[in-house]
Amino acid sequence: MKNQFTLGINKPCSEDFNQFTPTNSGGFCGSCEKNVIDFTKMNSKEIISYFKNNDSKKTCGRFKKHQLKTYSETTYLHKKQSLIGELALTIISLFIPNTANAQKCKxxxxxxxxxxxxxxxxxxxxxxxxxxxxxxxxxxxxxxxxxxxxxxxxxxxxxxxxxxxxxxxxxxxxxxxxxxxxxxxxxxxxxxxxxxxxxxxxxIKSEACILMGEVAIKKTYSSKRK
Known part of the structure; x- marks a missing residue:
C-alpha cells in the first residue's frame, strides 16, 4: 500500500502563468495546450487529495517552492483513528471511580x-x-x-x-x-x-518563489506485512 509520494519539477517552465486563459483549476497554456493546475492556494490535504484522485494522468502544475516535498497519504486517516481512540478512552474514563487522592504527576x-x-x-x-x-x-x-x-x-x-x-x-x-x-x-x-x-x-511567509512545469512524482511503498 502506498504510504508517501514526493512532488518535484525537473524542468521548470518559463511561460507566464498570468497570461494563461483562466480555468476552474488554474490556467490553460496556449503553447503546450495543457491545463496548468494552480496548487499555490491549496493546503497539504487538498494536494494529497488531488494526486490520489488523479494518480494515472500527467499533471502540469504551479507550486510554491516549499510545496514540492514529501506527502503522506495515510496521515489524515491516522489522525481520525486517533480522535476515535481518544473519544473511546474518554467514555471509558466516565465509568472509572474518582482517584483524586492518587499520586499526582507534575x-x-x-x-x-x-x-x-x-x-x-x-x-x-x-x-x-x-x-x-x-x-x-x-x-x-x-x-x-x-x-x-x-x-x-x-x-x-x-x-x-x-x-x-x-x-x-x-x-x-x-x-x-x-x-x-x-x-x-x-x-x-x-x-x-x-x-x-x-x-x-x-x-511563516513565503519568499514568493514559484515553480511551474510538469510534475514529477516519486512514490514510496510500505513493505508487505508478514
Whole structure:
C-alpha cells in the first residue's frame, strides 16, 4: 500500500502563468495546450487529495517552492483513528471511580508562540517546556526547523505543523524557525505579553518563489506485512 509520494519539477517552465486563459483549476497554456493546475492556494490535504484522485494522468502544475516535498497519504486517516481512540478512552474514563487522592504527576508548563510576539513565563518557573504550531498561508507546515539560537539543539514540526522543543527553555532564549523557500522567523522567550495558555500560531511567509512545469512524482511503498 502506498504510504508517501514526493512532488518535484525537473524542468521548470518559463511561460507566464498570468497570461494563461483562466480555468476552474488554474490556467490553460496556449503553447503546450495543457491545463496548468494552480496548487499555490491549496493546503497539504487538498494536494494529497488531488494526486490520489488523479494518480494515472500527467499533471502540469504551479507550486510554491516549499510545496514540492514529501506527502503522506495515510496521515489524515491516522489522525481520525486517533480522535476515535481518544473519544473511546474518554467514555471509558466516565465509568472509572474518582482517584483524586492518587499520586499526582507534575505537568510541564505549556507556552505557545506567535510570530513577532514575545512569550511570558510564570515568575515561579525558571525553565519551561515549549510547544507550538507553525503554518504558512496555505495551512500547517511540516518539516520546519526549530532551533535554539547559538546551539545545535532543535527539532522539526510534524506533519500537522506541531512541535515540542526537546529542551526546557528560560527567559531570554531565542527560537529560530526556518524552512526552505520561507522567511526565517525568531521568537524571544520573555515574561511579557503572554496572558493565556491558548495556542497561538506562528505564521511563516513565503519568499514568493514559484515553480511551474510538469510534475514529477516519486512514490514510496510500505513493505508487505508478514
Amino acid at each position: 505537568q510541564p508548563t505549556e507556552i505557545v508562540i506567535q510570530k513577532n510576539k514575545k512569550l511570558k513565563l510564570k515568575s515561579h518557573n525558571k525553565e519551561v517546556t515549549i510547544k507550538g504550531f507553525v503554518k504558512d498561508e496555505s495551512g500547517p507546515l511540516p518539516g520546519v526547523s526549530v532551533l535554539l539560537k547559538g546551539t545545535t539543539i532543535g527539532t522539526e514540526t510534524d506533519f500537522d505543523g506541531n512541535f515540542e522543543f526537546p529542551k526546557q527553555l528560560k527567559k531570554g532564549d531565542i527560537l529560530i524557525f526556518s524552512f526552505v523557500g520561507m522567511k526565517t522567523e525568531e521568537v524571544i522567550i520573555t515574561d511579557k505579553n503572554f496572558t493565556s495558555k491558548k495556542k497561538i500560531d506562528v505564521t
